[in-house]
Amino acid sequence: MSTPQSALLDWNLSRVTRVAVSVVAVFLAFRLTDEFLPGLGMAIILAIVIDIPWWLHTRYVVQSKGE
DSSP, X not given: XXXXXXXXXXXXXXXXXXXXXXXXXXXXXXXHOSSHHHHHHHHHHHHHXXXXXXXXXXXXXIHHHHO
């Protein structure tokens, strides 16, 4: 199997969460704004805000179990 194929098939919980957050952020940005640049800015801001709980969970819960 080539490297790009193995990278596409190597899906873990973190990658699935990042993709889901991105999809939700872009969907909400399109619903809330009418133009491209404000929509892009809104998508970035929403992705950051939506991703914070997952980042905190990974940082404090998952890493503390590994120690």
